[in-house]
Amino acid sequence: MDEELSSFMESGVYRLSGLNAVFIEPVRVLNASYTRFRVSTSMHYRRSCKSDQAGSVARVRVSPDPKEWKNNKKKKKRKRGSHILNEREKSAENRHLEVRSLLMRAHEAFIGSSEVLSFLRELKGEVEKGLGAMDVDDENSLIKVGNVWQAPLYEMILRFRGDETDKEGEGRRLVLNGEGAHVTAFNNLICNETSDDAEAEFLDRWYLLPKNCCFQMSDLAQIYKLIPDHSDLGFNLIVIDPPWENGSARQKAMYLQLPNRYFLSLPVKQLAHTEGALVAVWVTNKEKVLAFVEKELFPAWGITHVTNFYWLKVKFDGSLIGELDLFHHRPYERLLLGYINVKGMDSGPHLAFKPPQANQVILSVPGDYSRKPPVGNFLIDHAPGPKPMKCIELFARELVAGWTSWGNEPLHFQELRYFMHK
Numbered sequence: 001m002d003e004e005l006s007s008f009m010e011s012g013v014y015r016l017s018g019l020n021a022v023f024i025e026p027v028r029v030l031n032a033s034y035t036r037f038r039v040s041t042s043m044h045y046r047r048s049c050k051s052d053q054a055g056s057v058a059r060v061r062v063s064p065d066p067k068e069w070k071n072n073k074k075k076k077k078r079k080r081g082s083h084i085l086n087e088r089e090k091s092a093e094n095r096h097l098e099v100r101s102l103l104m105r106a107h108e109a110f111i112g113s114s115e116v117l118s119f120l121r122e123l124k125g126e127v128e129k130g131l132g133a134m135d136v137d138d139e140n141s142l143i144k145v146g147n148v149w150q151a152p153l154y155e156m157i158l159r160f161r162g163d164e165t166d167k168e169g170e171g172r173r174l175v176l177n178g179e180g181a182h183v184t185a186f187n188n189l190i191c192n193e194t195s196d197d198a199e200a201e202f203l204d205r206w207y208l209l210p211k212n213c214c215f216q217m218s219d220l221a222q223i224y225k226l227i228p229d230h231s232d233l234g235f236n237l238i239v240i241d242p243p244w245e246n247g248s249a250r251q252k253a254m255y256l257q258l259p260n261r262y263f264l265s266l267p268v269k270q271l272a273h274t275e276g277a278l279v280a281v282w283v284t285n286k287e288k289v290l291a292f293v294e295k296e297l298f299p300a301w302g303i304t305h306v307t308n309f310y311w312l313k314v315k316f317d318g319s320l321i322g323e324l325d326l327f328h329h330r331p332y333e334r335l336l337l338g339y340i341n342v343k344g345m346d347s348g349p350h351l352a353f354k355p356p357q358a359n360q361v362i363l364s365v366p367g368d369y370s371r372k373p374p375v376g377n378f379l380i381d382h383a384p385g386p387k388p389m390k391c392i393e394l395f396a397r398e399l400v401a402g403w404t405s406w407g408n409e410p411l412h413f414q415e416l417r418y419f420m421h422k
């Protein structure tokens, strides 16, 4: 096994040589958060695996042979010939053309790495095998529960695995003998300050809390509770995946969406550390949303936009989940990166941190609906300020060791059915 592959099997990150591109296997990356559990591969990839079987994610089958992509492109061009683009569509098309060859090169290199493709084939087999025995559609509904009038009264029970010697540990909320600590479930910052997985029981379901994580389950109106008393206790890395208005999420009733103007009131500046923060925002391909982020949102949050990363979505056979040039269904999403509060951004090499290389491409097989690849720890090296870094994810649906997660369903993917005992 070559060095890159063996490091990938550990870390879940495979660098495509000679390119500014990586392949990420989310389950391997997420597993670093847990001590006694591991993420269930079948649960993570169930959607991609089902769509592969039904052939519904890829509207057009894209051959792994790069020569055939050109033919697909020609066909598409012909189809689009009849439609005259309006101004907004022209801007969207120009943005696409700017990154098209970058994405093609990354995909060609990915298709050329036979060891990763053979890993993916095996992974798919593992997912299918696990799926057979699972009740995969029994979704929880933390959002609904959080909206009922009794929500402020709900409690959850936290269970930590402690030992007698830790009993007196200062500031540590270790609970012994399995009694559990009752805490208010909503609008409350809940932490697992131990270095082991903890469990939370809530309305007859069990959730896993990775080591050293915190979360607050609340509506946007309560986010101010996360603002630190002093900005030198603020966050150095802020990842945001807003519920942008989007026809597909609305049709599928996946989660509530918010009009753009709501995001202007997010207290990003107040959450940032005195020495600055790296802010990463997932943005859909809608030109209206992209222009809003660049022209209104980043200026309102005080962010200097530095570059974009691109998440290129692939299937288990290595092909793209859809045709690269399909206008309304691009097989990639953007992560916009910028800095806030950082002094002397122009001084380049003198900065105490390393800004990210421009236009990185991240390839991975999608998990559940709207679930993003875990890029957080990948960004940490580029965040300014003192170590250990304080990191937060806004509109999160999962927890990460060492991070704070906020949203109206941050425990969504923490339910025990998404995990297996090691």
Ligand code: SAM
Residues within 6 Å of the ligand: 143, 218, 219, 220, 221, 241, 242, 243, 244, 255, 256, 257, 258, 370, 371, 372, 373, 395, 396, 397, 398, 407, 408, 409
């Ligand atoms: N990053 C997540 C992932 O990878 O799984 C997906 C986040 S999804 C795009 C947006 C999230 O924002 C959803 O969980 C949605 O329920 C939540 N959300 C929508 N409106 C909200 C509100 N008013 N307050 C808090 N969270 C909200």
